[in-house]
Amino acid sequence: MSETTTETMVGTAGVINGTLQLSQGITRKLSGGVGGQFKEIPVIDLTAMINPSATEEEKSKLVTDIYDACSRVGFFVIKNHGIEWKIVDAAFDSIKEFFDLPMEKKMEVHQSKSVSYQGYEEPYYTNVDRLKRGGDLKESFTTGYDPFTDPLGVGDAMPEILRRHNLWPNPKDAPKVKPGLEQYRAACLKLMRQLTSVIALAIGKNEDFFAKKATYPIAGIRSLYYPPQENQGGEEVGLGAHTDVQLITMIAQKPYDIQALEVLNAAGEWISPTLEPETFVVNLGDMMGRLTNDKFQSTVHRVCNKDARGRYSIPFFYGLNNDELTETLPQFVTPENPLQYERGMTGYEHYNMRMQRAHHKHPSAVNKVLLGLPPGMTKIDGVIVEGL
Structure with missing residues (x-):
């Protein structure tokens, strides 16, 4: 992008003078450097990560590929x-099975009954970018990590304030939901623990850099259904422009x-990945x-289902322990890239801040919950x- 003044309104995101501005308070400098310089989403083969016979050359190439995708795009297909x-x-x-239930059954596990935003959201319940008249055209069902079902978890050692207690539908109504999603969560956890080891190498750390920081990690699943959009003119989207909250x-x-x-x-420009x-x-x-x-991009994205078919998606959100303080690594602070974040922040604080902004109908949007952890828990x- 040139240094001259440009104003481009792209759907629900505004790019002004090389800076992206969203109504949630998110800004991104888009000009300069390699970040955002892509026309397609790269595809990365993880064979070298999961194959015990992989050569050092193959492993090194994977680290290089991950670094390129993370620093230039922030998205990749695996x-x-x-x-x-x-x-x-x-x-x-x-x-x-869950989304096919009658509305009254889904409303029994509605997110308004959860202080940690677990459960069901009906269409238009959220308005992520706050720029649409109605809201986001999607249904969702959110469930969180359980330390007692994680083979590497710590059970009772996870502080209660960090637990996100799930609202599961009655198994008589939807017997597949809990076992299907918990099996999926376990598989995703294993993969993310492997992938973060590669990312640790990509940022110049030992491959076990994240291990002590993720003994009871965020491992949320947000099941989603996006019906076809009848309004194709840009006024309506399935999920407004945003960045994701966690690590990956x-x-x-x-x-x-x-x-x-x-x-x-x-x-x-809005670029869609091509999936096999x-x-x-x-x-x-x-x-x-x-x-x-x-340096590693948390890239803005949205969902617009212009296809004649409904779209199901199952995002798995992986993050560090919610009481872990995340501070900027000093090697990423340079004269060309001065410090962007003045203080460290826990995942607990960041998650609550972002959820309150996005879930404008949730009780916490009116009666604010505590954003940060009590002293002595970080x-x-x-x-x-001590002292945090």
Whole structure:
């Protein structure tokens, strides 16, 4: 993008003088550097990560590919990831079973009954970018991490304030939902723990850099159904322009070939990934941007389902322990890229702040919940730090 003044309104995002502005208070400098300089979403083969016989050369190439995708795009498609697709198919069967329930059954587990935003959202319940008259045209069902079902979890050692207690539908009404999604969560957890080891190498750290920071990680699943949009003129979207909250997001969608996900590049263009069967989309979230001083992109994206078919998607949101303080790594602060974040922040604080802004009908939007953790609970590398 040139240094001259430009104003480009791209759907629900505004690019003014090389800066993207969204109504949630999110801004992104789009001009300069390599960030946002893409015309397509790269595809990365993870064979070298999951194959114990991979050579050092193959592993090194994977780290290089991950670095390029994270610093230039913030999105990439993964293949040969090691997840058995029958697990993903079972998860899609389970969410279809849920969304096919009568509305009164879905409303029994409505998100307004959860202080941590778990449960069902009916169409137009959220208005993520606050620029549409009605809201987001989608249904969703959100469930969170359970330390007692994670083989590597810590059970009772996870502070209660961090638990996101799930609202599951009655198993008599939807017997597939809980087992299907919990099996999917376990598979995604395993993959994300492997992928973050590669990302650790890409940011110049040891591969176990994230291990002590993610003993009871965020592992949220947001099951989504996007009906076809009747209004194709840009007034209505399935999910407004936004960035993701956590460290990494991984998305499966069905049908795989619907190009509804749109990613904003530095030229103000919306780019859709092209998916093959049995692949996932991966993107970085705000906490990765905070950690790397925005060197690794938390890229703005939205969903517009202009296809005649309905689209199901199952984003898996992976983040550090919610009481872990995320501060910018010093190697990413340079004269060319000065410090973007003046203080560290826990995932707990950032999540509550973003959810209150996006969920304008939720009780917390009126009666604000505590954004930050009580004093004496914040950790670095899993250890409480006095004075925080």
